[in-house]
Amino acid sequence: MKTVMPELDLIVRKSEHRPFDIIGDVHGCFDELRDLLEKLGYNINEGFGEYCFNVTHFEGRKAIFLGDLVDRGPKIVPVLKIVMSMVKTGIAYCVPGNHDMKLVRKLSGRHVQLKHGLAETLEQLADEPAEFSEEVKAFLGGLPSHYVFDDGKLVVAHAGMKEEYQGRDTQKVRNFALYGETTGETDEFGLPVRIDWVSEYRGKAMVVFGHTPVAEAKWLNNTIDIDTGCVFGGKLTALRYPEKELVDVPAFYTYYEPARPFLSEGIQAPTFATDRE
Template sequence: MKLTIPELAVVALVGPSGSGKSSFARKHFRPTEVLSSDFCRGLVSDEENSQAATNDAFEVLYFIASKRLTTGKLVVIDATNVQVEARKPIIALARQFHCIPVAIVFDLPEKLCHERNRNRPDRDFGPHVIRQQSQQLRRSLRNLQREGFRRVHILHSPEEVDAAEIVREPLWNNLKHERGPFDIIGDVHGCLDELVELLTQLGYSVEKQSNTAGSLGYSVKPPEGRKVVFLGDLVDRGPKIPEVLRLVIGMVQAGTALCVPGNHDIKLMRKLRGKDVQITHGLADSLQQLNKESPEFRAQVSDFLDELVSHYVLDEGKLVVAHAGMKEEMQGRGSGKVRDFALY
């Protein structure tokens, strides 16, 4: 059973005492990635079970978590986290550092948790505590995504816990393995002839093809090892907006170009999807020209623009590309605020 998490995330382990969270954390994460509330209680009071030290312990925990996230390190929070009030700071932390919040839930039988705690001399609380935690967990299950967790993985049995495998996936904007050299092209705004002339001067071979089934109409061959990075605003104002889109979409699909969105592109995409937007700043030109195209092509354009990633981190982190810019603390992160900053 594969549990996929982003390479940069705040992971909350959620479950009653005795559900196996700490054992799971030791098995699947580096010791430095796991921040345990019990350990932090011990740090501030010399007693891991001291409930009187809970507030100070979580203050330490979130301080360390903030420092890790500042430097782009994964954080795993090992606490019961069965109450909505306990999870709110986790969501807030992820939002503050533009990371994806993930919940891994241990919805194991209450009886099993009781039995495990009876065998632990450091757990001297009664069965009513596990019962209450289990009830709080089950009340929470349906609301975790509504609270803000972008990914929720629920484990229902010891067998599922044992079979679980953590798979870390790179963020969509992580293209550090792409080393270039890159030819970076800014706002094209529907000016096909100028774009083709520029590509030709840069050493690219651009050939127009007949629009056969599956063909977008252009074949672009780059110089050896080179790749174009389009910085968005492909549309509006210019005389050949559909042709620019055909050329760029074809290059991205062929792997000879990358593309990030501009604010004009996103506004067009929203209009194509029926949203109420103001027809200003050249959008009327895009709509007029695209209305002459097939519904299938308009849908392809809408999907392409919607799937563009806000920015890319390239060449082992030495190069960051975005339409409008990108703060250092936002680079390589993913959130609505990051996307908006990249656009505007």
């Protein structure tokens, strides 16, 4: 199957300077997302337009979603609807996560294992008209691997982006954006062992990413992982840019048990399932 690569000008948006609110892995946690957006100053009107949401911000800020919108959580459909409507109206950007791309493969008729919450996503999508799944497939499948904003000072990608890959678009770059790099080995939990690109990072651009749940978002070498595991009972975190201010909403429930505990591990970032198959 031929993969259509988006144009580079899709990825490189250096002239986009507007202040952003960058939001970590949502995984169907709609209630926490709604509260977080409101805390960030967004006004959410329900019942308008194609996807039932009309979102505005009184200061003209824009949201950036770091991917993994789907799987594991209880309200996949409204999460997809609000993000799709925000991207469509230009108030948000979104990059895909590995869970999102696995859903695209499933919706494209490919064989994938229904593990790590995908079965729950499909159940929730089944309650919607079939056209909605088509729209979801087109939306998620059309997202660029990562974005470069603000004169190259800000890079966002689901699993991060090392300096030499920033603003490029190859299969290697796309894979890095979705999964990071792994050694090919698995740890005692059966999860892939990740290569630590963050500790080697010396790039000028700030890199904001998610994918690996951590108890607290922490800066290291001008990068920050803001996936604080909301679906696992952690919290949903946003980073305000350029203010570097963290805003979060605690999870209302533990919706899904992590394969490896992370909330009690402090700064030690665990490896986590990449669902790569």
